[in-house]
Amino acid sequence: MSWNTFGRVLRFTTWGESHGPALGAVLDGCPPGIALSEKDIQPFMDARRPGQSKFTTQRQEPDQVKILSGVFEGKTTGTPISLMIENVDQRSKDYSEVAKAYRPGHADYSYDQKYGFRDYRGGGRSSARETAARVAAGAVARLIIPEVKITAYVCEIGGDSIDREAMNLAEIGNNPFFCPDTWAAQRWEKLVDEARKAGSSLGAVVECVAEGVPVGWGAPVYAKLDADIAAGMMGINATKGVEIGDGFGAARLSGEENADRMRPAENGSNEGSPQFLANHAGGTAGGISTGQPVVCRVAFKPTSSILTPVETIDNEGNATEIRTKGRHDPCVGIRGAPVVEAMMALVLADHKLLDRAQFGNR
Amino acid sequence: MSWNTFGRVLRFTTWGESHGPALGAVLDGCPPGIALSEKDIQPFMDARRPGQSKFTTQRQEPDQVKILSGVFEGKTTGTPISLMIENVDQRSKDYSEVAKAYRPGHADYSYDQKYGFRDYRGGGRSSARETAARVAAGAVARLIIPEVKITAYVCEIGGDSIDREAMNLAEIGNNPFFCPDTWAAQRWEKLVDEARKAGSSLGAVVECVAEGVPVGWGAPVYAKLDADIAAGMMGINATKGVEIGDGFGAARLSGEENADRMRPAENGSNEGSPQFLANHAGGTAGGISTGQPVVCRVAFKPTSSILTPVETIDNEGNATEIRTKGRHDPCVGIRGAPVVEAMMALVLADHKLLDRAQFGNR
Amino acid sequence: MSWNTFGRVLRFTTWGESHGPALGAVLDGCPPGIALSEKDIQPFMDARRPGQSKFTTQRQEPDQVKILSGVFEGKTTGTPISLMIENVDQRSKDYSEVAKAYRPGHADYSYDQKYGFRDYRGGGRSSARETAARVAAGAVARLIIPEVKITAYVCEIGGDSIDREAMNLAEIGNNPFFCPDTWAAQRWEKLVDEARKAGSSLGAVVECVAEGVPVGWGAPVYAKLDADIAAGMMGINATKGVEIGDGFGAARLSGEENADRMRPAENGSNEGSPQFLANHAGGTAGGISTGQPVVCRVAFKPTSSILTPVETIDNEGNATEIRTKGRHDPCVGIRGAPVVEAMMALVLADHKLLDRAQFGNR
């Protein structure tokens, strides 16, 4: 079943295909009275925007967002906010090869089998271009949670990880990889360039930290904060894994090692937030935020579109092989960082409102 | 916000606390005419049931399920199926210590901060006992998808993995660890026993394979089959990570390595399902099943309840330490295997019905 | 599709059949810290309870509610509240006639066609006994909105209306008809008794007034307060119409007549709530409460179970006729009054929480 809405009380619905006239998001449930204009959204669009370095697809899309509803005299009205992004650079290339044969790793085969046919132009609805609409919605969600600071960065490309000691969040904007470690960024430049030139592609891991989330957001059972984060992240194109806190690493710790020991508030008084001596849990316990930074990691597979020919079948079931020409990201995970930030913002804003529904203001 | 319902058209709601009179699930949306009695559910309850070996909690619960509605003359009627499990062995122990101080790793602190107070008896609603209700609902979900065979097993405890070469699914029921590798099971016996005696605990990884899922279940964007699996698994107590297919490993592969190459159907004709030469994707592409086995892995942290004292604060903010006495699983991930199976069944059955809504019978 | 959940953030799910072992409701989303015991619920159960006069069915059900979860030390915990009512007086009568032929006006034919078969004992899931679960959930909902006073009463039976001039809400509990007009109650005694003796049945109209609803609950478009009330009321068994405020009468007024003119607050100051000179709107404008009493009316058809034989077909399509023996309400609308109150409470409590989600405390 087509299901293009995410969220519980702050809900957004996206629409649009890679090669249609436009794509967009409708964000519903936003509180009224929040100052909002296109200028609040555009910087996040620009961060995700393709064509800005040789390490991303060369498709040139300005990704200008238009606000079509929900704002009056510069403020949100509490009614649905319709955000539209026109597609500009839908190159009229020949898609006959993609139309006829299935690209392994892509949704081509599963789509054709499910729907009976598909919009093969640039992946249609399954294109990562859909994530532009999430980034737009996420930019609005951030304004609902000004107390929270969300930062995502690439912490691993092609198996090469950043050095946690050398990490400096201020560096993220200074390289084309959203990388907080300048040395890693330099290595990745060579790594990604080689993959690109070889007609290959690389996977990546994106880490996201949300600071300032107060204790108490989330729910104990099926709308656990971490479960909603997992759903949000695993819904991003090309993702194959999600970890909260230590993630799979936690499975290798003993109970004593994994315990986030607690001490009284820093000022020594028993007022205020306690100190945690570690954050193995990644900021949630029992599905509810603890007041520590919320931390998740998301695995992106290597871009499935590669120039190297791979064996496949055509849509009549005959053996063939396919090379995916066209403009592609050699490492789709890089541009995943702004999308991960957006999904984190959308989940957290939803949970802020859910918490307020049950408890009122804190 | 409390949110105790999961699913889109096949929806289930669970209720109940560790130390209340009972717990249960209401499963709504089940097709009518399916033969169902308590006997179809009980074997799955028994697999999850505590107290069966020294490697799980010694709490003795028969976990007898009663069907209170939705079945008439031995068949489901299409109306809600109410499943109830009475709590029997709620030992009247002294919970005053847990009531007053926060157990690190547990939901104690986040709960108290969110709700203002909590049912501290055995974890209340955040107890893993809630998963008994999921297993009951999952047993019914299996009957909706008889074409699918779901098998979950523990593939790693305390960092010690099974040997993939020695794997034999027939062994799963022959050891107390749901372990498909007899040698690993022998090593784990020692490993878990040592942890138990040391008052410590261990984490685990559970892998789940669903065979027989036809091509076409799932959705392209926010109800991706893998995203719903991620949400379902990350909603299980003590989970910290979810992988689909190669998961984080996929992020270290090149595009060529990660491609699940396709060949015509085995009989050499172009009729029938194609062959895939690999299953890095774990049975989904673009959020939609490919017809290959659906594979996921779930990381369980070590049990937070340990006998070793750990630093913490009391509910007035003062420094203290706590040892969690009582009956606990030294490795909560072991009994996670039947719960992972149940969630997989519930997600898949929901998507079968969703697919049918949009397309009719296949 | 089976769909047994109602509400947006305060959600309840009911289960159970007329002749099963029990029925119940799971109420999710209730704020924590509200004092709650069975005693808060029982009076509302008793009001709806059958067998209390010759004007209702003679089935004897104590309708004792048990709280199975969600309450700890006398207060709601914020987790799901499971409410169970055991069926006691399921008379082992012969249902072979109902099993074989379709009772006109009942769900027999539509059920059999939809589900392929049905639980014919007392109507199964389509029995008005399901409303006991709503009344239980509604009793809890009332505690979430202590600022609101909800009163439902029967204002018409068999076309005989109350006299608005003679109306006295204090009289509602003094007659078996929830009637606020003692003269009407006297007339109805004769009317309903005659119908009962003649093996016939009567319809009724129930009016419900909710006082104390603050201005601002509701939503502008698809979760209009009045639309949710309409959905809630039209989901009660045997209802055929819903009006808000003047309802169909409003369609016969001119714009000037229908305008609820506004004047400054009574104290003459421009502080505080304005005065409305009328309430044709029934307390909502644009889907949002105005601060005036919320007023709706619900039409109940005559009980479909009658002793008079009516033409019908059997489940093989042959002509036959049927008399519905057994224990039935001669006017099912009478016992509709407590159910209408419950649904009003559930809708209003949901909207209080929804409003709080978007705006925080007022």
Add this chain to the structure above:
Amino acid sequence: MSWNTFGRVLRFTTWGESHGPALGAVLDGCPPGIALSEKDIQPFMDARRPGQSKFTTQRQEPDQVKILSGVFEGKTTGTPISLMIENVDQRSKDYSEVAKAYRPGHADYSYDQKYGFRDYRGGGRSSARETAARVAAGAVARLIIPEVKITAYVCEIGGDSIDREAMNLAEIGNNPFFCPDTWAAQRWEKLVDEARKAGSSLGAVVECVAEGVPVGWGAPVYAKLDADIAAGMMGINATKGVEIGDGFGAARLSGEENADRMRPAENGSNEGSPQFLANHAGGTAGGISTGQPVVCRVAFKPTSSILTPVETIDNEGNATEIRTKGRHDPCVGIRGAPVVEAMMALVLADHKLLDRAQFGNR
């Protein structure tokens, strides 16, 4: 809470204000492979379109629908269909009066109190212009249920009803009132014109009949077909009442009168659909369609915007009076007919898919 989505598996979300750049709907869950172009939608837009006679508002809006997504090579793809209608004739009139004072009957006061401010231009989000988006979505929904024929018509204006004997559905398109009785249409011409000239307004009742709905759509409890119709209709602007079948009239019938007696199929055989000797129920029993025509009636209040001055208060609480200048429908119920049709189509298409989810093809 803002809630701008309607439906269960076929879901649509609308956005946009009366005086913003555009408005639209995103329809999600539509089956793939249905032929769809703007030409399939436009006739329904034209039926609702303002400015076509002196009996509706003089605002001139072409209401040209653009399909922005979800269609490929002339067929629906199964992904969200984004429909946009640009606002053209947003007259730059002076709204200072409406901005400062509350129009009785409008959402002005309740909005300001809920949201703290409002888009006062033409009613903003609470404008009946929002219904253009529903009509567009409804036109697509019709294509999902080709077996059903939906016809809505005005059956009463200002208390003057059509003559059921003189009813001829072929006449609906031949007069500006969607009236199936030519004599009534002539009387209404005078009636509405007088109201318009007098600066007054009139209410109306719209009746809607859906023929061809098969037996078995709907659900027994909270997603009753009639409850969803009630919710859909009561969510249309200016509606105050909904009836199914005989509605409030049923409350005045005896059980024998109200029974829709059944006879074997017309051909005398016991194959095929039975005959019903009446349709008091309006095509539903127990929330499930019976195979008879589904019939509902919707009450529209008189347009609240009238030229006659009415007492009110300004937004500082002071007494004032207001005349609503501008372009308004003297009887908003007239243009309600195409909107009622659209909502009926959307509810029925949703239930067709829901039924298919639980049962597969019939």
